[in-house]
Amino acid sequence: MTTAVPTATTAGPRSTTVRRLLALGRAEATLLVRNRTALFTALVLPLLLIVTLHSTLSKEAESNPGLDVDSLLVYGAVGMILAFVVYYNLTAAYVGRRGELVLKRLRTGEARDIEILLGTAVPSLALGLMMAALIGIGGSLGLHLAVPVNPLLMLIGLVLALATMIALAALSSAFTKTVESAGITTLPAILVMQLGSGLFVPLEVMPTQLADICRLLPTTPAFQLIRIGWFGTDGSAPATDFLGSWGAAGSHLITGAVWLGLAVWGAVRYFHWEPRR
């Protein structure tokens, strides 16, 4: 060790929210790149699921002649990417950082609690959005899908979906002891999204009553908003135009906001910053 503590060297700038989010996001991104399992789950798994999704939708189309397989494929793929890259990945990240006491240590610094949670989410969000954009835009062009009817509604749906996923990830992490068990604790929500939120099984091919129940599930409204914004319909009614899409979106906006509120409440109530022993 050196003997003298320097007193008058250069001092860094004031710490701001943006600098803190960037610093945390950068560290988290480095960790993601260095963790093969997490990287595989984030990059390869969604792509594998898209292949499965395609065959599932094709089979469903045989018994439901009106089903627009191409649109549903691209939309379902975007949804699955958000579910895995944001929800699953982030749950594992929260559990991992909590286990290493990183979250507790970060709380001794200047960052506020919400900044620690959002900063950790930065790479998951960025990666998820990048992949979703790539598949969404690439798929639309390649499969000659229609131009989105209401891009604003799509954006609202996307933000709602992401916010709900972050809150659900924080909530799930409270019931997850190790990074390895995150695969199990996130399974219920992932299954609900795949099967109940219209990603793998379009709601319109379900019996009416089942479809109505599925429309009330936590992540359904956000995904349905994206779909309505994109195609002008959630499949339960004929496609509408920009103005009409707001009407179709109304009930989803309300249930989506309620679920987001509940997820945030649950996360605040149950999230813990250090491991329980």
Next chain:
Amino acid sequence: METSQPSRSGDSVIEVTDLHRHYGTGATGYHAVRGVDLTVRRGELFALLGTNGAGKTSTMEVIEGLAAPTGGTVRVLGRDPFRERADVRPRIGIMLQEGGFPGELTAAETGRVWAGMTSGARPVAEALELVGLGHRAGVRVKQLSGGERRRLDLAMALLGRPEVLFLDEPSTGLDPEARASVWRLVRELRAQGTTVLLTTHYLEEAEELADRLAIMHGGQVVTSGTVAEVIADRPSRITFELPEFAGASLPVLAGAEIGLDGRKVTVQTVSLQDTLTDLLGWARHHGVVLGALDARSASLEEAFLAIASEAAHQSPPQAPAAPSRPARRRLIGSAR
């Protein structure tokens, strides 16, 4: 024993009044901190000592603003460290008892994250150099030794040139050489005016570094003051062994207490020189050879051990006597 009085100068940096911290509720609840008063003045190095489970870390966490107190008030730099966290944090540095850095980041990358979250941060290289980790900047945290990780932790606490430094067992896990350099570093920081509050269970660490100290037991401060004050009313001790046939009975030694265990004799005295002179005079006069003769002044260690055992015998109301290690882990854990 009295607890330290709040200073009237108004230059106290940490002011803790009647602090209570309770974990959990009902029968499973645990009252970890029971009415602690502490005052740390500007530029002072204050050590918090105590047995395991005495409530040191529980007290520290509240002062650091990591948790709200159940009762009482805490002021750091004149503000509430929990409610006014945003005002207090840029001016303090905290080193926790264990880890908190991702294993897959290098020491320098860890420093960069912290620099991004610290106002007026030193250059990362400088902070690592301070704790002697300059040559390990490119090594991942998981490959650092336990002692190196402690020093990285210290470097992060020093990154923002804090006015107040909180160190929770800073030298645990360090080899003697690293410990000596951490002490040197802490002394230098103090010389530059940094106020330091540290917990330790190395008594020599407190003896070496602390201007003042407090000894905690069962969630309370049992005694506090300078090292000299704390050991002032502790007796000195003389021990020796009598030969098999002493030929004379032990003298009456004024102001001393004699304990006999077979041929082993322990004399406790408030006046070591007088008692020792009397004893040696008696021995020479009667030609008695005192085997394994040992005379020592009161030390912090003796004071500490005496306080711990005294306090264990007369537990404070409804307080468990020094909880065993596993019990403490569970109880502390219930708050997490």
